[in-house]
Amino acid sequence: MKAHGADARPILDLTGVRKTYSTGAVAVEALRGIDVQINAGEYVAIIGPSGSGKSTLMHILGCLDVPTEGRYELAGRDVSDLDEAELAAIRNREIGFVFQQFNLLADMTALRNVALPLVYAGVPGHERERRARQALERVGLGDRADHRPGELSGGQQQRVAVARALVTEPAMILADEPTGNLDSVSTDDVLGLFAELHEAGRTIVLITHDHEVAEQAERVLTIRDGEISEAVVVP
């Protein structure tokens, strides 16, 4: 299903979002007035050079950080009205994160890493295990459930991270340079997974500085010096 119809409601809606980091005397304006709407079910890539504010934007989209100025509505709710616990619940249930550094916990098996969001969702143990196993199978790592991250290749670790992002069945996947540390084969694996998730109706926001990767998306936004501009829609 494509979400470009007239009745499509934005799942993410940013108006005049600014983010200023004040480190001592110097204030860095990482985002300078971002207006962007992303509809449910869209596959959006955000591309821009290093230091342009991509990660800052993604942290705000993912409710990991709050804007200094402006308004951010997630599924119709103004995020600034929510407290820490409510934000945690949103991150837990509605967003799946994939990071450049994988961010898996080294002491835990792949299975327990994948099950971690379900722990905070209050899902009972056996159900957690079933769903985590399913998610691992979905990314093609069903046979590696009991391996620790250190025993997996970079590509495999990122697939575990993708499994963790989709285990709670979130409406939206936010990925910050998910292929930044991967070779071309693993990159194709991960992008293939994203394409499948998009087919299944999930909203995907993919941050990258790689044009080839950005081409996988239906819509590409370019960010430069904290300001965003719409690129030509890829046919």
Add this chain to the structure above:
Amino acid sequence: MTWFETLRTAGDAVRAHRLRSLLTMLGIVIGISSVVLTVGLGLGAQDKVRDQIDALGSNLLIVSPGSSTGTGGVRGGFGSSSMLTLADAEAIADKAVAPDVARVAPTTSTTTSLAAGTTNWTSRLVGTTTTWEQVRSRTLASGRFFTADELTTGADVVVLGPDTSNELFSFGSPVGQTVTVNGASLTVIGVLEASGATTEDSNEDDLAVVPITTAQRLGGSTSIAIATMYVEATSADTLSAAYQEVNAALLTAHDVTGEEADFSIATQDALLETANSTNRTMTILLAGIAAISLLVGGIGVMNIMLVSVTERIREIGLRKALGATPSAIRRQFLIEASLLGVFGGVIGVSIGVVGTVVLPDLIDQPVSISAPAIAAALLVALGLGVGFGVYPASRAARLTPIDALRSE
């Protein structure tokens, strides 16, 4: 997040840093085990003192020369006037004067060298009357105690304590044999049963008991001072009445007022109280030191937990990104600290209990195991973990997910 899940996460973290967790617990282990041991030593010493004082006899008043200021404290005596005499003992024993007194045993006590053949042994020579045996609740292992006749004539007889007998006659039967004291030959007529109440400073099983008349002759003086007069009341109920009677009788006999009394009377309870108060001071002092080491242990837990929060800042950030609420993170670190406290407490109690079993053999001091002390120690350990975990845990909870994730 369920408690079980939190416990598991915290347990994993403790296990992941096994050596560090162990070192962290060390302070608590040492603190708790020394609390268990010092309380055990204190209670053991109290039990021992009670046994010793009980072993003196029952319903006893202990009359000593010299005035007293309350319990324990003794003011200087008045020279020769501050003496107890056989006449005093007779006065107290008079039923008309002191109807609630059952028996009186005046005793003299000197340290003397005893000889049996070529064997020499230094012991306590106790001179007393025939009532001593009952008043002090002693029984004889063999032979007999001396008679009233032997007391009047100052016969050359002696009853030996079991330890003295063993030293002089190397476990043979001494009854009928001869012991030489100050050139006089005394015939051994009996050996006492062990009393069981023995300390380094007062061995109730190493003594030689002779008629008081004999002791005074051997000492070369008829006025050898009475060291202690043991007065037995007719029953526990009449003990305080007996106390008043003995006090009045002695004041009359010495012709002094209550203020200038040249003797002091103590009950067994009073003796126990005096002994225990010093004991208690020692126990409190030692327990105080142990408590300080517990405090240091608690600060150790806090220190390590703070290090752990800093070290695991990325993990905290990730957990928050995946949906951990601040309270879930706080709980995780709080439980981790409590686990350290409880494990430390359990190990400490185990060491303390092993110590209470092993220590008596090493230092010849009884040590008791006190269940309330152990329960309290475990609670304190848990409290230390929680108490000193609160600050690091709330620091972890307050971290914003992004600051935590960004840090490398």
